[in-house]
Amino acid sequence: MAVETAPTTSKGQRTLKIHVTINGAPHDVDVEARTLLVHFLRENLGMTGTHIGCDTTNCGACTVLLNGRAVKSCTVFAVQADQGTVATVEGLEKDGKLHPIQEGFHQEHGLQCGFCTPGMMMTAVALLEKNKQPTELEIREAISGNLCRCTGYVNIVKSIDHAARVMRETAEGKA
Amino acid sequence: MAVEIGGIGHSVKRKEDARFIRGKGKYVDDVKLPGMLYLDIARSPLAHARIKNIDTSKALKIPGVVAVITGKDLVPLNLHWMPTLMSDKQMVLPTDTVLYQAQEVAAVVATERYIAADGVDAIEVDYEPLPVVVDPIKALQPGATLVREDREQKDNHIWHWEVGDKAGTDKAFKDAEVVVKQDLYIPRIHVSSIETCGIVASFDKVEGKLTVWMTTQAPHAIRTVIALVAGHLGLAEHKIRVISPDIGGGFGGKVPVYPGYVLAIGASVLTGAPVKWIEDRAENIQADSFARDYHISAELAAKKDGTMQALRVKTIADHGAFDAAANPSKYPAGLFHIITGSYPFEKSFVEVDGAYTNKPPGGIAYRCSFRVTEAAFTIERLVDVLALELKRDPAELRMQNFIPPTAFPYTSALGWEYDSGDYGRALRLAMDKIGYAELRKEQAAKRAKGELMGIGISSFTEIVGAGPSKNFDILGIKMFDSAEIRVHPTGKVMVRIGVKSQGQGHETTFGQIVAEELGIPVADIAVEEGDTDTAPYGLGTYASRSTPVAGGATAIAARKIREKAKLIAAHLLEANPDDVEWKDYKFQVKGVPAKSKTMQEVAFAAYTNHPQGMEAGLEAVDYYDPPNLTFPFGSYICVVDIDRGTGEVKIRRFVAVDDCGTIINPMIVEGQIHGGLTMGLAPALYEQITYDEQGNIQGGTFMDYLLPTAMETPNWETAKTTTPSPHHPIGAKGVGESATVGAPAAIANAVVDALAHLGVRHIDIPITPWKVQKILKEKGVAE
């Protein structure tokens, strides 16, 4: 847990020391108590793949996985991730191999400006963890907290379905 | 062969995806420079007020706050006002009055983003409230509260604009057998691209050079505007570099210059440090880039047999406190006079009056080529009103009246020369695809059971690709566009264009145009845009103009290269140039296919073995001035079911047939149509920005302003016809906005059709469950 009595910065803000694992890499850092997780990722760590599109928790551009759950990182304080794990878009590609969700978005033209895309993909990854074979409606429900202004969602739904198929095939191949 | 090249007509997967799917896109807020300061803005809580005092002392005491800027500080720099694109001016920061809620009042510059926000919180402003006028109709009445005290003209009227034959139209109406009239309000809406607006301005005091990374759809125009507006501060155009990096959606909202940009540039010039300003969503949705807000009264005259004869339209346009629209200079009401649509009216007259109100600037596009949606919605709604009046099937009435394919090029009653079209073919295809006849039967059966189902059609004609220099300019700069192509010795290509993608996929599609023209695989072609230090001058991307204008420039520049390449090929083949032809993506000696040279071979020779007397190298530039606009069109059919309990409108099916001429990349075109349809659905059923009597915005966050999610958005069905533009170098017309323009009328027509037997003739958009339920109750059919 974050320590109770924390030092303050020169700006008069309380800071706390947190330990958080991001995309597998451990970080021990001091962070202002009021820093949002999304700003911690973007400003403190320079991980700008996670985006900000609103200030009312509606758009989902900031979606990351916190302890395996999709959360809107604009509505979580960085200190709430203390002792936890965070997964972001930057961690999807492993050893030079794209995650099936990344392939899905590319193959099915699931992105245009790309601004909503990281959040969409992280939401989709969380969905596919729980549900290997989602229906169209289940996909639409899962991404209903993620706004896209460019694509009209049809191809995003196809992209997620594409990824689900590839992941099932890979799982069967391994089994 | 063609598939490897990836030329025109292929669904080449997008090159730009590689960075976006990895989170490696570079948007403005991703730019971080050493020593960078952050700017945040204090905004007015009142819609009209005199500023009695601004107390910045508490803000300045916060550690990390570097400066606070107020209007008074800008006066000596002559930066407190800036010109708009419509010959009006706009406040950067007020010196004495604020004219709308959320208007910029002061700016705080600090070492960190959160500290800048703390500073904004600590600014104390003493306001004296003034009377507010939010309704443009009231604003135009004598004695109305004056919005703009700074003008010589002491009323709220901005301009009157009219086009067409007034006397002839009035006569046609007097003589008409049938006249229908409909008032329509097209509400104020907001583009709300998921990325908000922002800038990083970095002024190098030693070099005197300003570099800005900015969310702009038109970087070159911005460079010139900065030079014109801030020239007196020592900024010269050759020392201004505007970079428009990856843009998270534009839709017209990133064309204007907002005060925040100017403040960040000013702050960087004054401090010598880089300054970042990124607006939050509330600021974006409350103060930037509103569209529509047209109060329309439209009349259509026809014969009893349904032949449409004349159209008369009167409109009041609410522009808010400043006329900061981004129309071509000659057209204060944009291209609204495309309102005769797909029909051969003999006579037509349109007039628009602009009004000031205590609202943020309006009249900026929402994925639409300058007021084309307002026009398409009006005419397509009106045709349905006529169909109801005459008890005619709306599809049949349209078919009867369409401008016939043989009439193109066709000059409309309001003076546009339509390039090409086959409207009947598009509507027939849409009817076949959706099963129109069966749907009408089903509707009749449902009606008998008391169920509410409606079918709506919209057969729109768009006007895009601004534009020919004789009529189209922005701030005097003609609306040409440009391309520069360099073929390197090893046959790889660099293309630079004057437009700027905000998600449209230019890096792929402009590569495809060049691939097709030069026979070089699209994988070997890099496309760059958005950096004024390297790209040729262009007017940017909006109004679906990239393909019609910069696409033309790209094809022609490539053809210039091919001309020269042919001479080099002839030299290599030891043939007379007249005996060499371009065939199957190669130069061949006519009739001797074995004797051929590829473009790559020619490119190498251009640098290593070019004919004596010829300049070395293989490059070309083209500044393309389109001879005409392009006129994409389509027919959309929407089927809705209405819940008699909740009043909810459910879109069961939506078939969109589009014709945008030659298609460069079918996958991308389909994606553009999906997105456009969703931005047509949005104002039809969900989105609207309203104000209360005090000028308080209602719907100033995503909590209240309802962008469609995946749950509201139907599974769009698309199809196409292809009628190339005869005047465009590759026959393309542009497609980015067609669906936004065409969809709202199809949806509104479907809802009215579902309720028409109850005596409903029109419902203003957005058609919310509340509005529908109210009607159902009035008609006694609510469940």
Ligand code: FES
């Ligand atoms: S930034 Fe919009 S939900 Fe987090």
Ligand code: FES
């Ligand atoms: S791709 Fe632009 S917001 Fe989704």
